[in-house]
Amino acid sequence: MARRDRLVMLTTLAVLQALTIVTGVYAVTTDFSLGALTSGSSPTEPTASPAEGSPPIPVVTSGPVLAQLSATSGDGPLPTKGTLTKQLASALGDQALGGRVGAVVLDTVTGEQIFASNPGTAVTPASTTKIVSCAAALASLGPETRLSTRTVQGAKPGTVILVGGGDPLLAGPEAKQGDYPKQASLATLAARTAATLKSQGVRKVTLSYDTSLFTGTPKAPGWKPNYIPDGEVAPIYALTIDEGRQDPEFRSPRVADPPQFAADAFAKLLGKQGISVAKSVRPAKAPAGAAELGKVDSAPLYALVEHTLTRSDNDLAEALIRHVAIKEGQEASFAGATKAVVEVLRRLGVTQDIALSDGSGLSIRNRISPEALARTLALASAANRPDLHAVATGMPIAGFSGTLGNGRRFTGSDSRDQVGLVRAKTGTLNNINTLAGMATTKDGRLVTFAFMADRVPVNAEPVLDRLAAIVARS
Structure with a gap:
């Protein structure tokens, strides 16, 4: 032949x-x-x-x-x-x-x-x-690097901080798994965090979220104003689920505040795991060296x-180059x-x-x-x-x-x-x-x-x- x-x-x-x-x-x-x-x-x-x-x-x-x-x-x-x-x-x-x-x-x-x-x-x-x-x-x-999303102990007892790891593919509670690559899951992170808290005898927490891994404006120079409303991209933050989609099955609409959207979803997931979360969920900076409560990893970088x-x-392209910036x-x-x-x-x-x-x-x-x-x-x-x-x-x-x-x-x-x-x-x-x-x-x-x-x-x-x-x- x-x-x-x-x-x-x-x-x-x-x-x-x-x-x-x-x-x-x-x-x-x-x-x-x-x-x-x-x-x-x-x-x-x-x-x-x-x-x-x-x-x-x-x-x-x-x-x-x-x-x-x-x-x-x-x-x-x-x-x-x-x-x-x-x-x-x-x-x-x-x-x-x-x-x-x-x-x-x-x-x-x-x-x-x-x-x-x-x-x-x-x-x-x-x-x-x-x-x-x-x-x-x-x-x-x-090529084997993975992007990690974590929860850590806050500065005060009974406080939890959700730390964005710059993984826009992090799957929210409505996402359907089975696609390539396999995504890290916010629900899995909630289950792991709840298990740690329960082992410590903690059943009620105040939740905050940390997006400090990425800095600067969430929109690039040269982007047309309708890119985000049309669903071409979400505002770029270190904490995002489902690439900022309101419904992971549809390209648009994208949510206006991806970190807050992700943190609110995480609070509900903790509640389903038997952890009561205070109503107010706000941004905060995780203390240096804070004890880890849970972690989920993305697929390897090659995937x-x-x-x-x-x-x-x-969305993923923008996240990846920010990780390059951190490394460099x-x-x-x-x-x-x-x-x-x-x-x-x-x-x-x-x-x-x-x-x-x-x-x-x-x-x-x-x-x-x-x-x-x-x-x-x-x-x-x-x-x-x-x-x-x-x-x-x-x-x-x-x-x-x-x-x-x-x-x-x-x-x-x-x-x-x-x-x-x-x-x-x-x-x-x-x-x-x-x-x-x-x-x-x-x-x-x-x-x-x-x-x-x-x-x-x-x-x-x-x-x-x-x-x-x-x-x-x-």
């Missing part, structure tokens, strides 16, 4: 098999020539695409990554530059892309530019920003990164977090243009060059950077998962033959369309690419899909 036919067959079978598994089980093995993957908007008035801020739905995604995900697993011959250049240059001439376009295709083995058109142009990246945010998080924090990229999760000695604000991300990327060797105002890509002030995105993705597939592999495995699969599996992408006659053979992150705001990812050429060479346009007249997604398909079939 030809190598290409085998890749198509294995990829398709793996994904179809995963789609038939009972909801709640998300184990899938995909041969994508990236090595074995094993499960475990207008520049002045942006509006996030519904696909970029979608509500929770079951998706196929991957878990722990096997070590053979690497550039050396895609070391076939390079595609013929002349042919590839001609085809990409022709597609880049499509008027749907508008007046400013940057493009680059990189060989992951040598780092060589196989194709480039304005590769250093700093373009508004939209949600492809999440690629650099997630890479920085993995590099700084490590959070995969979720962030596959779902284009704005910066303040856990938008300014400190974005500074920390850029510093980590420079340490990794990604020195091309990156200027950030947020971690999700909702801000129209962000600027990233195609070269920087493609270099970051090349690092994520490198044999010597297994800590970054979750960036690669988190990429949506063309036609199947995440923002590439919404029924709109890779459906044209010039791209649908590459369904299942491209992994890429989308970016969409008004008049902004970007796509950055990776593919294996027909001869087995692993390449990364970034195609970015931020002066799009209407919609350039079909053209970006065509460009990625050209790379994959080259």
Whole structure:
């Protein structure tokens, strides 16, 4: 069987098999020539695409990554530059892309530019920003790091403080478990806290909450005023349940005060565990060295990164870069977090243009060059950077998962033959369309690419899909 036919067959079978598994089980093995993957908007008035801020739905995604995900697993011959250049240059001439376009295709083995058109142009990246945010998080924090939400003893007897650990996926009492990754639960934290209190003979408490882990404004520079009302993102706080959704099953509305909402829910959960809670629940700072009463941990960071990229999760992206800021000695604000991300990327060797105002890509002030995105993705597939592999495995699969599996992408006659053979992150705001990812050429060479346009007249997604398909079939 030809190598290409085998890749198509294995990829398709793996994904179809995963789609038939009972909801709640998300184990899938995909041969994508990236090595074995094993499960475990207008520049002045942006509006996030519904696909970029979608509500929770079951998706196929991957878990722990096997070590053979690497550039050396895609070391076939390079595609013929002349042919590839001609085809990409022709597609880049499509008027749907508008007046400013940057493009680059990189060989992951040598780092060589196989194709480039304005590769250093700093373009508004939209949600492809999440690629650099997630890479920085993995590099700084490590893929096994977990985010902890705790309760501690207050300064006075009979006082409890709920301490936000910066985990926006913390499941509230109405959340339904079974999705990937498995979420930490506020109900579990209440049960553990109540058990500790009862062991101490305490049945009545005063509850406070601490959100001091994150600092600064909860809204980023460059966010449109309707982002929060429309449910694209919640105000960013260290204590949040269900990503600030009033009902975890729906994207909107988001609650105005996520910490208070979470603390009030926790008070009710304690009551159900037999602990009476005083009516007033207010913010407070946990004393240094306070005794821990209970704790719950998030899924490991690699799973959070995969979720962030596959779902284009704005809330989690913003939380992750704040944890990077803390680890890197910066303040856990938008300014400190974005500074920390850029510093980590420079340490990794990604020195091309990156200027950030947020971690999700909702801000129209962000600027990233195609070269920087493609270099970051090349690092994520490198044999010597297994800590970054979750960036690669988190990429949506063309036609199947995440923002590439919404029924709109890779459906044209010039791209649908590459369904299942491209992994890429989308970016969409008004008049902004970007796509950055990776593919294996027909001869087995692993390449990364970034195609970015931020002066799009209407919609350039079909053209970006065509460009990625050209790379994959080259």
